[in-house]
Amino acid sequence: MKALLRLLGLVLIAGLALQLYFAGRIALMKVVDPESSAFERSEIYRVAKTTGSLKWRQQWVPYSQISDTLKRAVIASEDASFVEHDGVDIEALEKAWDKNAKAEQRTQQAASRLAAGKQQNTPGKAAVKPPKIVGGSTITQQLAKNLFLSGERTLLRKGQELVLTLMLEALLSKERILEIYLNNVEWGEGVFGAEAAAQHYYRKPASRLSAYEAARLAVMLPRPKYFETRPNSGYLSSRAGTIVARMGGVELP
Structure with missing residues (x-):
């Protein structure tokens, strides 16, 4: 019985230490831009293992150098109540x-x-x-998952995602959460972040995206690798038009 209690104590201490580690990393993100996410690293490894080459396009740009059209489009498409909720909708x-x-x-x-x-x-x-x-994941939940967690779908991983989501909301501003998200989210095979996506698809910086271009990028987010190979998708075009119509009512952080 004592051995079991000792084991449970060690597990609890390890779990607490892990949460403190995550909290420290998130707090550091107030001033330090994350170089990559857990999802990015796993994708880079997968592509390198499959093709034998390192295919990775990413360039961090500050919040002010990402067009408001893209910010509005992503919020309209992915998380309409982003500025209102506390991480979970x-x-x-x-x-x-x-x-x-x-x-x-x-x-x-x-x-x-x-x-x-x-x-x-x-x-x-x-x-x-x-x-x-x-x-029904929010932008904050998606960021928590991409930054720190694997792609497996278990109850334990989902619980950890919720804890990380609450940490992100408590320690970072909405503007910073959106900035990190837009600089790390996947937009195609080896394409990560708004700047890389804008250059890859439109040969222009993320600061100069038009409303329709931004809307198309936002619609791609749930299945970026799929839509990357189907640029003439009818769904992509029609859905982008819907997002453009919604963008005017989006509040930015």
């Missing part, structure tokens, strides 16, 4: 949960119809696709 999470539940229900119904068709030897039945899972 409960309403967005509830909507995402509802959408995922409905998608799962549709998938189960399709699977039942497929099984019934097989029993009746009905030809031409295609395999049922898994439901598309949508998230």
Whole structure:
């Protein structure tokens, strides 16, 4: 029993030490720009291992040198209540949960119809696709995950993401959170940050992006590598138009 209590004590101390380490790193980000994120490093390693070459484009630019059009577009597309919430948008999470539940229900119904068709030897039945899972993560949550965590989806990792999100909100301003996010988020294969994205797609600095260019970049964020290979996507164009229409009502930090 004593050995078990000692082990639990060590685990608690280790967990506390880890949180203090994270808090120290976040506090340092008030004045020091992070050179890379955990996600960037894992992607760079993956690309280098796959292709044998180091493909990594990133150039940090201060908040003032990122166009307001891109800031507004990203907030409109990714996290409309960014300046209002404390890191977690409960309403967005509830909507995402509802959408995922409905998608799962549709998938189960399709699977039942497929099984019934097989029993009746009905030809031409295609395999049922898994439901598309949508998230309700805020910009702060995405930053917490990208900066420090792996891509695995476990309850423990999600709990750590929440703690890191609250730390970011408590220790950094909204402006600084958005600045770090825009300088580290992925915008294509080996393309990280607003400046690299603007140069890669439009051959211009991030400070000179038009509203429509910024909106297209914002729409790419959930699936940047996918849209990088599909520049003429109809969805990309139509969704960008929707984001442009929303940008006027976005409040910047």
